[in-house]
Amino acid sequence: MDYQVNYINPEIKLSCYHGKLFKTEAAFEEHLLVWLISGETKIIQADEQFVFGAGSTFLIPRNQLATIFNYPKDGLPHQAVAMHLSALRLRQFYNHKEIKPKAVKSKIIGFAKHPLLKSCLTSLIPYFELQENFPEKIASLKINEAINILRTIDENIDSTLSNFDEPGKIDLMAFMEKNFMFNMSLKKFGYLTGRSLTTFKRDFGRAFNTTPQRWLTQKRLELAHYHFVENKKRPVEVCYEVGFENLSHFSRAFKKHFGYTPTSLFN
Structure with missing residues (x-):
């Protein structure tokens, strides 16, 4: 089986792909935080391209049109942890926080390597080996931990994560x-x-x-x-x-x- 997905819960998954190329079109309804364990990911947007290698962490904002190519590399499969940051989850997180208005980032966001972020995402791996249902409370803690770390390492991330506007009528x-x-x-x-x-x-x-x-x-x-x-x-x-x-x-x-x-x- 070339492509396999294991879930901790509906919001956190581990994917592993052994084939030559896996392609998907993106305009996700939720923000997607991705930690690439091995392999390579190429993301093409209308006016920019991104290439992420093993160890990279990046955010694909919701409603962003992109073509995504996932490749195995260096003899290793394309393996990644993906965390869905839903509007419901983010509304709860930002409910009592005062956010200064800033221009919304509307492209793929790559994060510099940071020990806090790596530790948070690496800690998820053992949970994929559990056979029983993953406790929702722990999943919530992990997602909130990731959001707090993103806010620590990127002072502009709130403009993306706290924006709940739906697309308006445009040209x-x-x-x-x-x-x-x-x-x-x-x-x-x-x-x-x-x-x-x-x-x-x-x-x-x-x-x-x-x-x-x-x-x-x-x-x-x-x-x-x-x-x-x-x-x-x-x-x-x-x-x-x-x-x-x-x-x-x-x-x-x-x-x-x-x-x-x-x-x-x-x-």
Whole structure:
């Protein structure tokens, strides 16, 4: 089995992946604090990329569009502890705290190595070996400990963790032009632009004079062609970066649109 997940409770999990590559699209509903034990994680956002190696700790803020690639490395599987910081949990934590307003960080946050953070996350490992249900009170203590440590090592983290605003209605055209390469459902695109699915489709038609599916396919194929010609990237790499699910579907769509296969550009 290439991919295995063990849970302490629904909010804390240990994942282990032995295959060549595991890809997922992110626009998580909760903040995700990740401690990478081994392997490598590459995260691609619209205007920035991040690469995290073994020992790294990073936070993926909620509602942030990203493509995540997890790889084994140095003969070791991709193994990580992930802690979900839910809105309910954070509301309880910040309920009686006065927070000075600051600009909200809206990108992946990497943390410098710190003994307190490492100790907190390392202490979770033995609990994954327990066969019985993990006590909720201890899980709560561990999550609150992690939040307090983040606040100790990053004075700006409150602006992210204490922000409970839902996405408001924004410029749909500008958002889609920036984020079309992320393989999200139309419903999710609608939510992130502050619209219902019905309103999103209506506004999209007015803005682009076509359907979202047709426009997304064309934009992704054009970006793929750019990567092939200008950046000399290979099809297997480009396929996932521009929002396709698998290489065969991507190759068929590319040939239908351009009249030749991606591989013909490298002959």
